[in-house]
Amino acid sequence: MSEVADSAVRKFQKELNAGTVALVLLSVLRRSKEPLYGYQIAKRLEETESSGMAIKQGTLYPVLRSLEAQGLLSSRVEPSVSGPPRKYYSITGDGIEVLGAWTEVWRKTRAFVETTLEGGR
């Protein structure tokens, strides 16, 4: 791929990730029976990676912090026997409401992009 194309692809993936990673994190925490810390979330996402998408663990942390700052997640820190303390995240009531609304936005955007790509016009 040319250098121009390569840089454009990285930019696009980064932009697409900005919203979708947050959506995916809320969704994983919505379905979890107990609070999860970063590494556990990364593990659950890895199991989905057969689809070819790789989300690096380093990508998760800023998004988790941003979701907490928005009031969509809450967290508590607990000591770990095997290393530094762990920060466990749970979804909040606002987070559950927002996940529903985001899912709706996602579905509409997806339909719009698909229609355009398939090229009715």
Next chain:
Amino acid sequence: MSEVADSAVRKFQKELNAGTVALVLLSVLRRSKEPLYGYQIAKRLEETESSGMAIKQGTLYPVLRSLEAQGLLSSRVEPSVSGPPRKYYSITGDGIEVLGAWTEVWRKTRAFVETTLEGGR
């Protein structure tokens, strides 16, 4: 919707638009037989709006400029009989290559998000 949720939804839509609007614009210009100016592109997108997605015309212009700065579109300005000169955009060779790669990234991301939302995990 609560104020928290409302603000989170606006943020999410904005983030999702960042990548998808660029993808949609490249796709429309790829399929067009002739160069198009902003208003014409907006019109073509409006026809797809039955899907419930509205892209405001004001959203298009910065994305068109960014795509041109990345070398994915080229433009020429032509006088108009009915108003100010119009800037006509065409897709470049790099743009065609990038559209293919973006479409692939889009499909993988979409599959990943869908799998997670449907909740295998």
